[in-house]
Amino acid sequence: MPAQAAIGWAGDPFQGVMMYLLIASDLDGTLLLPGDTFGAFTKSVIHRLNRAGHHIVLATGRHQADVESLLDSQSPPVHLITANGARISSACGGLALSAELSTAVVQTLLEETRADTDLTINLYCRSGWLMSREDENLKDFSQNPDFQPTLCAAENLPLHAVQKVFFFQRSKDHDALLRLQARLEQRLGDQIGTVFTFPWCLEVMARDVSKGNALKQLAEFLNVPIQACIAFGDAMNDVDMLAGVGKGVLMGNAHAELRQALPEAEIIGRYTDEAVAHYLSKHLLKSADLPA
Template identity: 25%
Template sequence: MKQENLFVTDLDGTLFHSNVTVSEYTTMTINKLINAGYYITFCTARSYYMARKIMNKINFNVPCIVFNGAYIIDCMTGEKLVANSLQKSLCIEVLEDAKKIGIVPFVFGQEKDEEVLKYVLPENKGQKNFIMQRKKQKDKRLRFVNKIELPDEIITLNFIEKESQLRKLKKICEKKYENLLSIKFAEDIYLKGFFSLELSNHNADKGKMIKVLAKYMDIPLQNVVVFGDHLNDLTMFKVAGRTIAVKNAHREILNFADEHIASNNEDGVARYLENNLLNKFL
């Protein structure tokens, strides 16, 4: 029987615990539902590589959305179904603007079909924490460079700084590249006081890619259920049929959501799925 619903969860702050892990309970529950024929996937700011590394025991079998909508990936094969990359000439201009302010990004991209994360020596606590966490996870994408080099395919430029510096660059980008870039600005959920400014293709947007994925899977948007916690989830909340916020979500997400559930650390998403789907199936 054709499944008529699609369940899409954000990861950090939503499905993941605050220590960036997935509980055995969540893993077991989602796998049971996938085996029962339910369509469950994820939509995240993370790369496919890191998302699957953290969730290596969950057997996702429908496409997922990564890099905040830059890619839609086939979870069965790892193949890119949709790629919203950045133009190199545009990135060069942005890097010049950033240089005048005195800031440098982390550069996510691909070279010879291999995902890379290029970075220079971290200068602040936010940047150091960003790299330290990825080294702990043995992130094979890390490429230290003395000067930022742009890869063959550019996915996103991610700046981590104090708020005032990033607001300067954000203002410049909004003025010069408003129709060319997707601009995402938010406080770091793992290190308060530091902010992230993520610049990507103007189509790299969770809401836009939820629409694309639903059409690809022949599921009406009103039958798409999304789970989230942070401001980058708002665009997918605006297009989905049902919106569910974990208890720890940003106030704006809580206000927008149709329903509130237990927090990420209480396995809120898995408990909702179990109570509303698994128990009915059994």
């Protein structure tokens, strides 16, 4: 059953009136250490927050199966927002939503890009990750050996059950991807949403799909006011999530574009120092609940 929101919230939760009930965090460059691992301190803090009654949300551009492979039987219950908001799964299993691109949109995306030899086409489908060719950029994009792409020639890529399509620019030419983004948006209009997860990776989802919109749906299901949510992120695919909650916090390693988009947001340490866990332990855990 969805949790009931605590009574009596007003003002800034860090002033002692009420703590944030919903904690959402991006993974790459935010909560995960290099090598796609959760640090020991981060694991400890998440366990204690869960026992204290906070909801934990992992909000990422990754595929759900990818994120699930990073968790184990000792992991506390967490809610998942994956594929940049195309998939929502509550910890209790009572909410499972998927927003997929229409077959016509996928066909158009493939027609526009199939002949470009400097692009690698990627699809997140219900069954997994398909990639049109081998690409050196893969080693910077995914370090999880338990979730790797299946090669599938561009002409054989499916049109159905596609959560998102994303493109690697093989020579990391950001300007070329900006031109592609403009062409796709001109042709498909309000049928799609686009975002850069890296300067050389352009992602395309269905209209209105984003981490921020997904988090609002999850908060409504849990009966938690969106102002009682704190979120952490480092890239432009986090911007609407960070802007739409009670408190959005940027990583010290956040992209310059994100800092420009949210100039008033608090900036903390780097993901390599488990800065999110240290911030949460300081502000949301009672001293008796702190890790040893």
